[in-house]
Amino acid sequence: MKSLNSTFILPALAYTGQCLAASPGQCTSLVHTLARRLSSDSHIDFAELISAGRNLTVPQSHETCDPFNSAIDFDFCRVGITTTTGSTSAVTSEVWLPSDWTGRVLTVGNGGLGGCIAHSNLLYGAQRGFAVVGTDNGHVGNQGKDLADAGILEDYAWRSVHTAAGLVREVSEAYYKKSHDKSYYLGCSTGGRQGFVEAQEFPDDFDGIVAGAPAFALSALQSWSGHLTTITGPPGSPTFLSPELWAVVMKDVFRQCDWLDGYEDGILEHTDLCNYIPEGLLCGSSNTTSLCLTGPQAETVRGVLSPLYDSEGNMIYSRHQPGTDSSRIMWKGSLEGAYVLDWFRYVVYNDPSWTGPPVMADIEASKKRGAEVFGLEGFNGDLSGSRDAGVKILHYHGLQDPVISAENSGRYYEHVARTMGLPPAELNEFYRFFRISGMSHCAGGTGASYIGSDLRTLAGEGADENVLAAIVKWVEEGVAPEHVLGTAFGEGREVKFQRRHCRYPLRNMYKGEGDPNSADSWECK
Numbered sequence: 001m002k003s004l005n006s007t008f009i010l011p012a013l014a015y016t017g018q019c020l021a022a023s024p025g026q027c028t029s030l031v032h033t034l035a036r037r038l039s040s041d042s043h044i045d046f047a048e049l050i051s052a053g054r055n056l057t058v059p060q061s062h063e064t065c066d067p068f069n070s071a072i073d074f075d076f077c078r079v080g081i082t083t084t085t086g087s088t089s090a091v092t093s094e095v096w097l098p099s100d101w102t103g104r105v106l107t108v109g110n111g112g113l114g115g116c117i118a119h120s121n122l123l124y125g126a127q128r129g130f131a132v133v134g135t136d137n138g139h140v141g142n143q144g145k146d147l148a149d150a151g152i153l154e155d156y157a158w159r160s161v162h163t164a165a166g167l168v169r170e171v172s173e174a175y176y177k178k179s180h181d182k183s184y185y186l187g188c189s190t191g192g193r194q195g196f197v198e199a200q201e202f203p204d205d206f207d208g209i210v211a212g213a214p215a216f217a218l219s220a221l222q223s224w225s226g227h228l229t230t231i232t233g234p235p236g237s238p239t240f241l242s243p244e245l246w247a248v249v250m251k252d253v254f255r256q257c258d259w260l261d262g263y264e265d266g267i268l269e270h271t272d273l274c275n276y277i278p279e280g281l282l283c284g285s286s287n288t289t290s291l292c293l294t295g296p297q298a299e300t301v302r303g304v305l306s307p308l309y310d311s312e313g314n315m316i317y318s319r320h321q322p323g324t325d326s327s328r329i330m331w332k333g334s335l336e337g338a339y340v341l342d343w344f345r346y347v348v349y350n351d352p353s354w355t356g357p358p359v360m361a362d363i364e365a366s367k368k369r370g371a372e373v374f375g376l377e378g379f380n381g382d383l384s385g386s387r388d389a390g391v392k393i394l395h396y397h398g399l400q401d402p403v404i405s406a407e408n409s410g411r412y413y414e415h416v417a418r419t420m421g422l423p424p425a426e427l428n429e430f431y432r433f434f435r436i437s438g439m440s441h442c443a444g445g446t447g448a449s450y451i452g453s454d455l456r457t458l459a460g461e462g463a464d465e466n467v468l469a470a471i472v473k474w475v476e477e478g479v480a481p482e483h484v485l486g487t488a489f490g491e492g493r494e495v496k497f498q499r500r501h502c503r504y505p506l507r508n509m510y511k512g513e514g515d516p517n518s519a520d521s522w523e524c525k
Contacts, residue, residue, distance in 0.1 A: 026175075027077040033174045038081075042167070045080035045092075058119050062141030065116035075099040076126050079171060083163050085138065089151030091160045092136045095171045096122045102129035103181035104472070105168045107161060107206070109191020111442075113147070113339050114156055115139040121186065124455045128468070130184070131175075133168035135160045137190075144342025148350045158201065158375030161185075161194045165205040182475055186468055188212035188442040188453060189404065192395075193378040196412075199393055201375060203385035208392045208471040212453055213404050213442050216378035216412060217317065219348075219370030221404060224308045224317035226340040226358040231303035238296045243327035248291045249301055252281055253322045262510035267438040267447045268323035269508045271399050272407055276305055276322050311360055316367070318407035324400045379412065381419030383431060392474045393431040394467055396484065396501075398439025398449060406435060413504055424505060433504040434484045448486030448499040459487040485519060500524065 027049045034044055050056055052075050058068040077097040084090045094117055108121040114137035125132030138155020139146035147153045165183065173179045185206045187195045192214030198205050215221055233239040241249070257274035258264040268274060278301040283292035293301070304326065308316045320326060335341045335356050344362060345354045348369045358366070370377045386393065397409040413433045417423065438447010443456040450459035452466025459465050463473040465485040473479050483500035490496040497517035502508050502524035514521035 027079075030077065030079065030171075030175055034079075034081075034171060037170060037174055038167075041085070042081055042083040045082055047077060047079045050076050050078050061117070061136070062115065062143070064112075064142035065140075066120075068119035070120075070123055072123075074127060077175060081167060081171070083167070085155055085159055085163065086151035088149050089138055089155050091138050091155055091163050092117070093133055093164050093167055094119070094122060094135075095131065095133045095168055096126040097131050097172060097175045098126045098129055100129055101131060101172075101176055103178070104130045104184060105172050105180045105182075106130035106132040106184045106186060107164050107168060108132060108134045109161060109185070109187020109194040110135070110137045111189045111191060112142040113144045113342060114160075114190050115141040115143065115146070118191075120455050124458075124468075125186065128461075131168055131172035131180070133164045133171075135164045144339060144346045145352075146346075147342070148346040153347065153373055153376075156376075157373050158194075158197050161198060162202050162205060165198070165202070182207045182472075184468075184471060184475075185209045185211075186453070190215050192216070193218060195393075196395075197375045197378040199383055199386045199391060200378065200380040201385075203389040203391050206391060208394070208475040209386075210394045210396075210453065210467050210471050212395075212467075213397045213401055213406070214378065214395070214409065214412075215404055217408060218377055219366040220308070220317040221408070222340055222343040223358055223363040223366050224405075226335055226344070226356055227308050227363070228304065228320075229335060229357040230359075231300055233300075238294065239300045241293075241297055241300060245291060245293070245297070246325070246327045248281065249278060249293075250323070250325060252276075252278070256280075257322060261508060262512060263516050265516065268321075268399060269437045271321040271323055272410065274322040276301075278302060308363075310363065310367075316363065318405045318411050321399060321401070321406050324402050326402045379415070381412070381415040383416055384420060387420075387430045391430065392471060392480070394471050394474070394481065395431065395433040396436055396451065396453070396467060397433075398436045398441065398445055398447075400438055400445040400447065401441045403441040409433060410435070410504060428480070428503065432481060434481075434501050435504060436484065436486060436501050437499060437508065438488070439486070446488075448488045448497060448501070450487040450489065451484050451501075459489075483524060 027047045031044045031047050050072055052073050054072050056070055056072050060067045079095040081093045082090055106125040108118050117134045117136050122132050122134050137160045138152050169180055183206045185195050192211040193216045195209045195211030196214050196216050199209055253276050254266055256276055260273050261269035278298045281293040304320050305322055307319045310316050345352050348366050397406040399406050417427055439445045439449035450457045452458050452468055463469040470481040483502055485500050487498050488496040498519040500519045506524040508522050509525050511521055511523055
């Protein structure tokens, strides 16, 4: 049996009970045990021992889901469960039960429109000693057609994660013959929204929540994503910017705003302070290059970097933050690329013939639909249930996110502060928000974006540099994270530079001396 050699599993916190000697029979017998324990709504699809040294392959459940293939370096019992949630709806879950268990359970969220089990996140959690569960969010595939069904939409909105949180507790107790010690949640994007729905509506499910780049205010997000196409117009129109021209705009954004953090490196620490003026790129009568802006194109840039308002002047959604390469989203056919077509066709109208782009009447209809479905928006500013239950929430968002505006995360933090009447000093006792400069959507980007939120962003196991370890330390030792240490790697995985990403509303500033690639040369002010 493999012992996890990691600073993540702190000896004082590790499960001290007898470690299981995993065997095929033990996994098989779990089927009978669970048949007696679980409600009649759930049935076991499979249970199998996965031994260290094996290569585990899970084929695509749908063409929009990523296949999973990985060498396994620890023993665990893999269990599949289907839970009927309504006359036309059911949630499929997988639970991974490592032999070296820490006494902790972990639920992982989904991405996009949610119908794919996040096997890589199951691996991430189980490798680190969690009994971990993930679901298909109540339907198959990263597509929205099934969401026209009211029961399936409820699964997507809230029920799948709430169901999974109960399952992993039941299954782990049956397997280990001991109840869990602490319960955690980890998710990004749709998974970030799911985490906040849990914090808002089901504070007894988790002791600690890590929620990244949350897709909350979901109806507004879909409206904003679709609205971008009305600003840019189609390729060839007078308002359209090619990727090459958008790169020129990006360079000009950095020229105007990169100095705000004290060091010019092509990474904005303060996107919310950047009030970009694109008119400096106007072609003019003496221009000799085609890489300049016409008046309509300058208006497009201003539109993309402005919030979306309703017909009465109320803000619907935050602006696209400056310093982000948006070309992949805007020039890919963003109605499809951002799930807008499926959202309006199946969630809002149940009309497959809708083609968009959304006008104000569609935006109002989307808002109404979001308010009708419990848990779909996830933008409730009252977190008193989580505060009173002792839940800790670590919220992060990349400042180069081209899919979900990081400024909407700041808006939510301020919404919570106003709703609960708490200044940051009190709010930070249980809820902390970190802006990750140079991070794209959940991973990637040009900044120090390796923060341990999943296998893609793993730089180290310590609580300083790993958000999952940080939430464990906060919950179990009472030590709240003051910052999130991010790392940027070069070729050969050598460290290029590091930054200590600040908790909101503090801002990261270069001290004016010292190696700018060292985190010690920066400070949160």
